[in-house]
Structure formats: structure tokens, C-alpha cells
Amino acid sequence: MERGVLYVASRPSSPEREAEYNDWYERVHLRDVCSLPGFVGAKRFAPVQDDGPYVALYEIEGEDLNEVVGGLFKAAAEGRFDMSDAMQLDPRPEIRVLRLTGSYGEGTPGEA
Numbered sequence: 001m002e003r004g005v006l007y008v009a010s011r012p013s014s015p016e017r018e019a020e021y022n023d024w025y026e027r028v029h030l031r032d033v034c035s036l037p038g039f040v041g042a043k044r045f046a047p048v049q050d051d052g053p054y055v056a057l058y059e060i061e062g063e064d065l066n067e068v069v070g071g072l073f074k075a076a077a078e079g080r081f082d083m084s085d086a087m088q089l090d091p092r093p094e095i096r097v098l099r100l101t102g103s104y105g106e107g108t109p110g111e112a
Contacts, residue, residue, distance in 0.1 A: 001061055001062065001063060002061070002062060002063065002064070002065050002099055002100070003059070003060070003061050003099075003100040004059075004060050004061075004065045004097060004098050004099040004100050005057045005058060005059055005060060005097075005098050005100075006039075006056075006057070006058040006060055006069055006072070006095065006096075006097055006098075007055065007056075007057060007094075007095065007096040007097075007098055008055070008056045008057075008058070008093050008094070008095050009053035009054070009055050009093060009094040009095075010053055010054055010056070010087055010088065010093035010094075011053050011054065011087075011088045011093075012086055012087065012088060013085060013086050013087060013088045013089075017086040020084070020086040021084065021086040021087055022054075024084040024086055024087070025044065025054070025056070025084075025087070026044060028082050028084075029081070029082075029083075029084075030042045030044065030056070032080075032081050032082065033058060033072060033081075034058070036068075036071050036072055036075060037062075037068070037071060038060050038061055038062040038065075038067075038068030038071065039058055039059070039060055039068070039072070040059045040060065040061055041058070041059040042056060042057065042058045042059065043056070043057050043059075044056045044057075045057070053093075053094070060097075065097050065099060066097060069097050
């Protein structure tokens, strides 16, 4: 079984809607995505030094990570998510699938 992350960098649709975007993302969207098969957890990060994108890292596991992420796109196409227009869609969020190749520290088996 492979382990990895789905990296998603996105922004609010406007500065005025940033609070709404964050509320929706953290109270609705993370839970919706993590209810799908192969999605086992999520963390979200805010920019610190500039107006860069917010980043969500979804922990994924499965025999084929691309297949796990394909389930996400299928669910979105079928309208199974409560999406918000507070998230900017033009340009679209940056999405990447990354396979775990090694780890160290917190949560690493055998590490103190």
C-alpha cells in the first residue's frame, strides 16, 4: 500500500471573503474530502510572510494514489461536495499528488 499526500494550494475569491473561505474550508471541505476512501487525514496551512496561497495537505493511502485522487475528482464531478464560491477558481487551485519516500520525527515508527 502506498502512502502520500494530495497538495492543494488555493486562495479566497477576494480579500473580503477570506474569513468565509477559511470557515468553509475548515468546517465543511476538509471533512467532506476526508470522508472519501483513501483519505485518512488533513492539515491546512496559512501564508505567514506574504499573500501567498493557503495549502491543504491531505494524507492519502491506497494501492494506487492516482486512483484515490481520482475518487475525489469523481465525487466533485457528481456534485457530492458543498463547494463555496468564496474559493478562487480562476486561476484554479494548484493540485499535486506526492508519494511518501521517507519520514523522520513525529509519527515516524521507531522514532522517539
